[in-house]
Amino acid sequence: MDAQSYHPVSPGVGTEENFLSLDDILLSHQRHPVRTECAFPRLGFLDRSSDSEDLPEGTKMELPLWLSKGLYERKRRVLSVELPKVYKEGWRTVFTADPNVVNLHKMGPYYYGLGSQMLHFDSPENPDIAQTLLQTFIGRFRRVMDSSQNAYNEDTSTLVERLDCLEKALFRSGQSGLNGFQSWEKGRASQLTASSLVINYRKRKMADVQA
Amino acid sequence: MDPSEVEFLAEKELVKIVPNFSLDKIYLIGGDLGPFNPGLPVDVPLWLALNFKQRQKCRIIPPDWMDVEKLEEIRELEKREEAFTPVPSPYYMELTKLLLNHASDNIPKADEIRTLVKDIWDTRIAKLRLSADSFISQQEAHAKLDNLTLLEINTIREFLLNSLNCMFKLRSNLQAGSSGRTFTDY
Numbered sequence: 339m340d341a342q343s344y345h346p347v348s349p350g351v352g353t354e355e356n357f358l359s360l361d362d363i364l365l366s367h368q369r370h371p372v373r374t375e376c377a378f379p380r381l382g383f384l385d386r387s388s389d390s391e392d393l394p395e396g397t398k399m400e401l402p403l404w405l406s407k408g409l410y411e412r413k414r415r416v417l418s419v420e421l422p423k424v425y426k427e428g429w430r431t432v433f434t435a436d437p438n439v440v441n442l443h444k445m446g447p448y449y450y451g452l453g454s455q456m457l458h459f460d461s462p463e464n465p466d467i468a469q470t471l472l473q474t475f476i477g478r479f480r481r482v483m484d485s486s487q488n489a490y491n492e493d494t495s496t497l498v499e500r501l502d503c504l505e506k507a508l509f510r511s512g513q514s515g516l517n518g519f520q521s522w523e524k525g526r527a528s529q530l531t532a533s534s535l536v537i538n539y540r541k542r543k544m545a546d547v548q549a
Numbered sequence: 550m551d552p553s554e555v556e557f558l559a560e561k562e563l564v565k566i567v568p569n570f571s572l573d574k575i576y577l578i579g580g581d582l583g584p585f586n587p588g589l590p591v592d593v594p595l596w597l598a599l600n601f602k603q604r605q606k607c608r609i610i611p612p613d614w615m616d617v618e619k620l621e622e623i624r625e626l627e628k629r630e631e632a633f634t635p636v637p638s639p640y641y642m643e644l645t646k647l648l649l650n651h652a653s654d655n656i657p658k659a660d661e662i663r664t665l666v667k668d669i670w671d672t673r674i675a676k677l678r679l680s681a682d683s684f685i686s687q688q689e690a691h692a693k694l695d696n697l698t699l700l701e702i703n704t705i706r707e708f709l710l711n712s713l714n715c716m717f718k719l720r721s722n723l724q725a726g727s728s729g730r731t732f733t734d735y
Contacts, residue, residue: 348711352718450715454722468723475719479712480682486708487678504715512708519704522552523646 351504352454361503365448365455366404371420373398403455410459419459424449427463430470437477442502449502450475478505486512490520555700559643560596565610567591568601595647602652609652614638615645617658620665627672633696642670642700673701681709685716 350356355366378384378393385399401409401417409416423429424445432440442449453471457464485497486509494513498506561579572585582593590610593601601607614620614637626634638644645666653659677697684692694702 350718351715352722450719454719457722465723468719472716472719472723475716476686476688479685483678483682483708483712487674487705508708508711508715511711512705515704515707518552519700522556525650 348507349451349504351450353457355455361448361507362451365451366407367402368448368452369400369402370406370422370452370456371398372401372406372417373420375415375418403452407455407458412460419456419461421456421461421463421467422452425453425456425463425467425470427466430466433470433474433477437474438481440474441500442478442505443500447503450504482508483512485509487516489513490516550703550706552700552703555640555703556643556647558699559640559647560594560599562595562638562640562644563592564595564598564612564644564648565590566593566598566601566607567610568607570606595644599647599651602655609648609655611648611656612638612644614641615648615656615662617661617665620662620669624665624669624672627669631676633673633676633694635696636669636698639698640700641666641698670701673697674704677701677705681705685712688716688720 346360347356347358349359349361349365355362374393374395374397377395380391381393382388382391384401385393385397388397406417406419410419429445446452450471453467457468461467482501482505485494489497494509498509501509567588567590568585569587570585571587572583574581574583579594582597583591585591598607598609602609614623619637623634623637645662648656649659649663656662680692680694
């Protein structure tokens, strides 16, 4: 039913990214606030609001994760990284209070992934962040499981819209289990159907390729 | 694993049939079957029984447990107990479905049996979900799940494995963060 022409690589979630995971590639484009700790000559164009050619020390700006991760070093301070506000203390209290009310899709959508990546940057809050990530996941697990195992043949968009990307993937796997069982029970599994690959296969015309 | 694969495995279960034809012993790789004599009950795998039944060459005798009273007992026990109770057959769901779909005329009170088995299944799935949730929320490392059948495990397997993987990674973050792992260049 959901056979695909390729096997998607799942996101790495932890501090290590999966090189081939599309989710992790998108994740590495997430911007977050940083502060430069030394002057960057000739990189003024990175900061749209200033006209100067160089990027002076102490500029506050947003950089994508891949860049800040590359520039960040513990010994030579080039950048200091600020936490996005979802991972700050204020939001952490919200997550500890009731993780189910938060719209993680709006907050993330890579709440868990970005949070784990944030642990790369030295911060005294790191253990707390890791703890909150885990507790949030555990707190939301029941909701994700129940909705994915019960929503059969109905519109799932309202159930999914508040889920993080990671939870969405879980939701899908729960749904595939449920759908598989239901179609077996209804006797639909015994009917032979053409593979989706065959249905979607269209021979490319030579003219299309050359055009 | 697909439910139809589980069903395929279930078709190896033996059921009793009463054939209405005579045939010598047949020798198959999986074992010898028969001999078949009209009116004499004989054990055959489910796939063969269904094949004979479809050609109207036999009458299927339902398994002992496929009986309204016994199933009601099991259902009550299942509701009362907190842990999973032993099921009458490791393939109870598959057997019920196949037998009721193909040989409902040989099974007394087929509709009631169907409802009862579905009830048992629903209770067990609810229990399975409950225990999965408490397993996750208490962050246990291992659990003992006795008396679960393959089909039941199969419906939740992918979901549970994926979430356990995620949880493991989020948990290893915790340790990496506290031990101050050295950060290497990228």
